[in-house]
Amino acid sequence: MEVLLIIILAIIAVAVIKLWLISMIFRQEIKAVFERDPAAKSAFEVILLYSGLHAIIYYRISRAFYTAGVPLLPRMISQYGRFMTGIEIHPGATIGKGLFIDHGMGVVIGETSIIGDNVTLYQGVTLGGTGKEKGKRHPTLGNNVVVGTGAKVLGNIKIGNDVLIGANAVVVKDVPDDSTVVGVPGRIVKQEGKIVHGIRLDHTNMPDPLVKALQDLWDEIDQIKGNAKKHHPDLE
Numbered sequence: 001m002e003v004l005l006i007i008i009l010a011i012i013a014v015a016v017i018k019l020w021l022i023s024m025i026f027r028q029e030i031k032a033v034f035e036r037d038p039a040a041k042s043a044f045e046v047i048l049l050y051s052g053l054h055a056i057i058y059y060r061i062s063r064a065f066y067t068a069g070v071p072l073l074p075r076m077i078s079q080y081g082r083f084m085t086g087i088e089i090h091p092g093a094t095i096g097k098g099l100f101i102d103h104g105m106g107v108v109i110g111e112t113s114i115i116g117d118n119v120t121l122y123q124g125v126t127l128g129g130t131g132k133e134k135g136k137r138h139p140t141l142g143n144n145v146v147v148g149t150g151a152k153v154l155g156n157i158k159i160g161n162d163v164l165i166g167a168n169a170v171v172v173k174d175v176p177d178d179s180t181v182v183g184v185p186g187r188i189v190k191q192e193g194k195i196v197h198g199i200r201l202d203h204t205n206m207p208d209p210l211v212k213a214l215q216d217l218w219d220e221i222d223q224i225k226g227n228a229k230k231h232h233p234d235l236e
Contacts, residue, residue: 029056032100036120052101055087059095066091093127096143110138116161117143124150130172142177 033046033053040046046053058081066074074091082088087104089095092111099115101107103123109115112135113127125147129137139153142160148167153159160177171186180189 025060026053026057028098029053029100032098032118032120036100037102051085051087052104055081055085055089055101055104055107056095056099057081058085059089059091059093062089062091063093063095093138112136112156113138114140116141116145119144120146122147122149122151122167126152126154128152128154130155139171 030043030046030053033040033050040050058077062074062077062081065077078089078091085104087101087107089107089109090111090113093109093113093115095109095113095115096117096119098118100120102120104121106124107121108126108128109121110128115127119141127139127141127147131137133156136156139155140158141147141153142158142163144162145159145165146163147153147165148169150168151165151171152169153165153171155172157172157174159165159171159175160179162178163175164180165171165175165186166180166182168184169182169186170184171181173186175181175186175188181187182189
């Protein structure tokens with residue numbers, strides 16, 4: 001009985017130490033969860049239940065072996081992480097601090113992707129290539145970038161700092177700092193011509209330049225009709 005009690009206490013102690021180590025090593029990622037997910041209630045919950053954080057943990061481990069030149073093992077770890085979380089991060093990717101993957105199912109981050117600090121990726125996001133080209137073939141994301149649900153950022157392109165990419169957008173060209181991108185293919189839209197700093201999480205209520213252009217055209221037609229009726233009241 002005493003041996004069983006010692007074993008149980010040892011398991012509890014190991015679990016506590018493990019949780020403490022994760023909370024220390026990944027404190028910036030845990031902080032990012034609280035800053036960007038209103039559903040987060042406690043660090044304990046985040047460490048145990050957030051698949052986005054788990055995917056980053058698997059990535060950091062696989063990345064360490066990858067940079068050390070260990071063959072096969074890094075990909076095995078990343079594939080296990082994919083199986084456990086539904087998020088695939090190649091160990092060759094370079095990822096900065098404070099990455100937040102919200103929900104995360106279906107997120108894919110390619111081998112030569114580079115991600116800056118404080119980036120947010122929603123479910124279904126792909127940072128991928130455009131073919132069978134060699135070398136740098138995946139995108140580079142700056143700091144404070146938000147990529148909306150289902151968006152695809154493809155090829156060796158550069159996404160600047162403080163960029164907001166709307167849900168389901170397909171981005172295949174460079175995007176300058178402080179821009180908003182929507183549509184297929186992605187079109188750049190400035191937010192009222194003003195620079196907006198910080199993390200912006202509203203990636204659903206986004207302007208669509210095509211819709212705006214059509215609305216402006218319709219308004220102009222209405223104005224022409226109104227002017228015509230003033231000069232010719234008999235027109236319908």
